[in-house]
Amino acid sequence: MITTSTFDSRPAYGGLSLDERAKSHLVVAEGDGASAVLDAFEDAPPSLARTTLLYAGPDGMAVRLAILGAAEFRRTSGRLDLMNRLDEVFATSKMGARLYVAGTESFIGEVIAKAATYGVVPQSVIAEQRGSLARRVQCVHCKHVDEEVTATPYACGGCGQSLFVRDHFSRRHAAFQGVRVDAEVPGEIPAAEELVQ
Amino acid sequence: MTLHFKKETFRDDYTFSNSPEAIRRFPFPFEKDEYMYSVNIEQHMPGPQKSAFEFPIDIDEHYVAEMEDRAKVLAQDPGRCQSLPHMITAEWDLLELLMESMSKHYPEHFQLTRDGDDWRWVNKPLGVDQRFVFGDVSTLPYPPMEYITRQCQGDFALLDQRLDNLWMDAGVITAQADWSLDFDIGMNFMEWHAPVPLAKDMGIFERALKFLMNLQQGRPVRRLNWTMTINPRLDTSPENYDKWGVERTTVTPENVGNKVHLRVELQAMWRLPRSNAIVFSIRAYMIKMEELVTVPKWGRRFHRVLRDVKPELAEYKGLTRYRQMTVDWLSKHDDGAPTSPGFAPD
Numbered sequence: 057m058i059t060t061s062t063f064d065s066r067p068a069y070g071g072l073s074l075d076e077r078a079k080s081h082l083v084v085a086e087g088d089g090a091s092a093v094l095d096a097f098e099d100a101p102p103s104l105a106r107t108t109l110l111y112a113g114p115d116g117m118a119v120r121l122a123i124l125g126a127a128e129f130r131r132t133s134g135r136l137d138l139m140n141r142l143d144e145v146f147a148t149s150k151m152g153a154r155l156y157v158a159g160t161e162s163f164i165g166e167v168i169a170k171a172a173t174y175g176v177v178p179q180s181v182i183a184e185q186r187g188s189l190a191r192r193v194q195c196v197h198c199k200h201v202d203e204e205v206t207a208t209p210y211a212c213g214g215c216g217q218s219l220f221v222r223d224h225f226s227r228r229h230a231a232f233q234g235v236r237v238d239a240e241v242p243g244e245i246p247a248a249e250e251l252v253q
Numbered sequence: 254m255t256l257h258f259k260k261e262t263f264r265d266d267y268t269f270s271n272s273p274e275a276i277r278r279f280p281f282p283f284e285k286d287e288y289m290y291s292v293n294i295e296q297h298m299p300g301p302q303k304s305a306f307e308f309p310i311d312i313d314e315h316y317v318a319e320m321e322d323r324a325k326v327l328a329q330d331p332g333r334c335q336s337l338p339h340m341i342t343a344e345w346d347l348l349e350l351l352m353e354s355m356s357k358h359y360p361e362h363f364q365l366t367r368d369g370d371d372w373r374w375v376n377k378p379l380g381v382d383q384r385f386v387f388g389d390v391s392t393l394p395y396p397p398m399e400y401i402t403r404q405c406q407g408d409f410a411l412l413d414q415r416l417d418n419l420w421m422d423a424g425v426i427t428a429q430a431d432w433s434l435d436f437d438i439g440m441n442f443m444e445w446h447a448p449v450p451l452a453k454d455m456g457i458f459e460r461a462l463k464f465l466m467n468l469q470q471g472r473p474v475r476r477l478n479w480t481m482t483i484n485p486r487l488d489t490s491p492e493n494y495d496k497w498g499v500e501r502t503t504v505t506p507e508n509v510g511n512k513v514h515l516r517v518e519l520q521a522m523w524r525l526p527r528s529n530a531i532v533f534s535i536r537a538y539m540i541k542m543e544e545l546v547t548v549p550k551w552g553r554r555f556h557r558v559l560r561d562v563k564p565e566l567a568e569y570k571g572l573t574r575y576r577q578m579t580v581d582w583l584s585k586h587d588d589g590a591p592t593s594p595g596f597a598p599d
Binding site for chain 1: 416433435436438439440443444445491492493494495496497499501502
């Protein structure tokens with residue numbers, strides 16, 4: 057199968073920076089993404105008055121975000137809770153809102169995929185990757201999605217087959233593609249390599 | 254033209270083969286003794302009589318068997334046919350294009366009668382006689398894209414055009430060379446081509462995208478692409494790679510001629526009138542090495558192409574395990590004589 061690293065489908069995220077022209081700001085962050093939010097918004101009180109901030113992550117970071125001064129701050133219990141809350145926010149969002157995302161690649165991908173279902177153009181989202189380099193991977197055979205994949209090949213949590221992580225990314229699934237590594241010679245499984253970038 | 258449809262399979266016992274007539278009309282893709290990527294797009298003009306290019310939509314002796322194979326794939330994996338909600342107009346456009354073309358060029362087999370929006374479609378080889386209202390989904394047993402592509406050879410993708418790009422937002426993909434519609438749906442042109450090596454650095458996709466975004470109604474274009482397949486399997490999907498991948502290790506010097514197939518994709522593209530979407534059709538033709546070398550020029554030339562193909566390309570196309578064995582087998586059919594320019598048999 058493909059082992060090339062030629063790689064146009066994987067989005068590159070430039071980093072958070074405030075869009076002064078936006079009528080309102082919707083900022084969502086997970087885990088270490090909080091530090092990117094602090095870097096970008098700490099010195100922007102006027103904009104913070106038009107900002108909704110959602111966060112899933114540890115206490116220390118949550119406290120620092122809470123006192124940042126956003127018009128609305130909501131800490132959620134985890135990613136699932138945050139995604140549900142995001143549905144409510146999108147449902148009432150208006151033209152001129154700008155979406156910012158900070159966290160792992162998997163988190164950014166999932167937020168952008170959800171936003172796209174509300175008509176947000178993926179290229180319009182401002183995002184910054186922070187934290188773990190783990191990937192979210194969809195098994196092409198059984199379609200199971202594994203989070204936090206850090207090595208290739210890995211064992212699929214759905215069908216149990218050893219999957220090679222292809223350098224191909226789907227925004228709709230917010231996931232990379234996993235393909236059975238030993239399909240041609242069953243049992244011939246190469247040593248796992250860490251996914252470092 | 255009255256066709257005789259063969260009874261054959263593309264899985265399990267693999268009874269697929271080409272008649273001598275089908276070999277003669279095989280769209281051999283190499284006009285020289287070497288191959289490298291190029292933006293090899295040309296107008297989809299009518300070609301010579303009896304060739305695969307004679308009509309815009311080519312129906313051949315494998316039609317009925319291919320449609321049976323598609324039905325099996327869709328029964329096992331409905332995700333091979335998907336369409337995002339905004340593509341419904343393009344689906345009707347596609348239905349019109351295929352019904353018009355098939356009935357115009359194969360009137361013995363297909364007939365279309367239009368009375369305003371009241372249409373009647375007769376497909377004799379598959380025993381279909383369907384009255385429906387064009388534009389009314391409830392009058393067909395399947396959504397329009399799925400309905401007509403269950404009756405037309407080739408995979409089909411529908412590409413929406415917006416934001417200076419093409420987006421693969423619908424498709425019926427049951428005979429693919431190792432790419433997943435379920436994974437790629439919603440991607441733009443650059444994204445879904447990301448795994449293809451070399452071509453990107455040659456700027457091929459930028460040029461192809463620019464060309465396609467300017468595609469005009471009534472001026473379809475085509476190109477040929479190729480790969481190789483062990484056994485005449487249409488469904489070489491990544492979804493089922495865990496089942497068919499092992500077949501790549503079954504090639505021996507004795508069975509090369511029968512097992513190893515050159516697989517050519519005739520890709521044709523049309524601009525659609527109502528939706529402004531583009532149809533991307535991918536029609537696969539397969540020919541086993543034994544059949545290929547019955548045309549001496551093709552045997553010589555394919556030996557040279559396969560021998561000299563770049564390693565990255567061989568890897569990407571999945572040829573690595575059986576390439577040398579196939580080159581050795583083909584070498585016995587290459588006497589070193591010069592080959593004439595162009596695709597056609599001498």
